[in-house]
Amino acid sequence: MNKYEAVIILNPNLSTKVDDFLKDFDKLLKDNSFSIVKTEDIGRRQLAYSINNHNKGHYIIFNLEGDPSKLLEIETKIKYNESIIRHLFLVVKEHSSEDSSLFTESKNKKPESINEDVKVESKETKADESAKTKGEV
Amino acid sequence: MSKYDLPKNFDYKNTDALRPFITETGKIIPARVTGVSASNQRKVTKSIKIARFLALLPYTDMHQ
Numbered sequence: 139m140n141k142y143e144a145v146i147i148l149n150p151n152l153s154t155k156v157d158d159f160l161k162d163f164d165k166l167l168k169d170n171s172f173s174i175v176k177t178e179d180i181g182r183r184q185l186a187y188s189i190n191n192h193n194k195g196h197y198i199i200f201n202l203e204g205d206p207s208k209l210l211e212i213e214t215k216i217k218y219n220e221s222i223i224r225h226l227f228l229v230v231k232e233h234s235s236e237d238s239s240l241f242t243e244s245k246n247k248k249p250e251s252i253n254e255d256v257k258v259e260s261k262e263t264k265a266d267e268s269a270k271t272k273g274e275v
Numbered sequence: 276m277s278k279y280d281l282p283k284n285f286d287y288k289n290t291d292a293l294r295p296f297i298t299e300t301g302k303i304i305p306a307r308v309t310g311v312s313a314s315n316q317r318k319v320t321k322s323i324k325i326a327r328f329l330a331l332l333p334y335t336d337m338h339q
Contacts, residue, residue, distance in 0.1 A: 145329055185330035187338035195330065199288075226329060239289040240331075 140206050140229055141175075146216075147189070147224040148196040150182050156196060159221065170212055172204030175233055178241045189223050197240065201233045279309040287325035290332055297323060301333045 148159060156179065167174060180197035189195070209227060216225050278295055285292040296304055296311075296319050303323055306316035326332040 147329065186327070186333040187330055189330060197329075224329065226325070228325070234284075238286075239291070 139203055141233055142202040143228045143230050144200040144202055145226045146198045146222055149221045149223055150192055150194040150196055152221050153182055153196050166212060166215055170208040172202050175201040175203060178238060180240050180244045192223055195223060199238060279311055281315055287322040290326055293323050293326060293332065301335045
């Protein structure tokens with residue numbers, strides 16, 4: 139038995155189908171005698187660079203326990219799952235009992251729709267400002 | 276206090292804690308500049324590289 143920390147980045151267009159994915163993934167893990175200790179659904183997040191032409195990704199972090207020999211089968215399944223744009227399994231000595239900083243960050247963040255509106259507004263104001271400065275010049 | 280203080284528990288998920296250790300262009304700042312001990316610098320480096328793979332931190336500022 140090893141303890142794992144898994145980070146999975148899902149296609150942001152499938153954000154609404156996360157529950158289905160979690161069910162499927164749960165089944166896949168159980169079939170391979172893995173147990174989920176904790177799940178952190180972080181949600182959509184801006185990627186630092188684009189992966190497969192996606193600028194955002196839906197992050198999910200799992201704390202898992204299971205057998206190393208079975209991990210390979212899980213990874214091959216993940217590899218051919220097109221809704222997953224990136225994944226990483228890390229072996230850890232101990233699972234942290236606290237929430238990860240990403241999770242707390244996402245909880246504190248305002249709902250995304252509001253943020254997007256703000257972004258659009260700020261862009262417009264910037265455009266206005268640049269137009270003004272040009273006019274002055 | 277220097278700006279390169281290490282928090283008590285930092286890992287690849289805590290990008291705010293790692294950001295002081297990369298330059299504006301995304302490079303990892305060497306230990307001779309940060310003044311962090313060699314073993315801590317190795318931990319920082321490893322965390323940054325994992326965070327880069329997960330697109331939490333940039334590899335460079337030239338990403339399209």
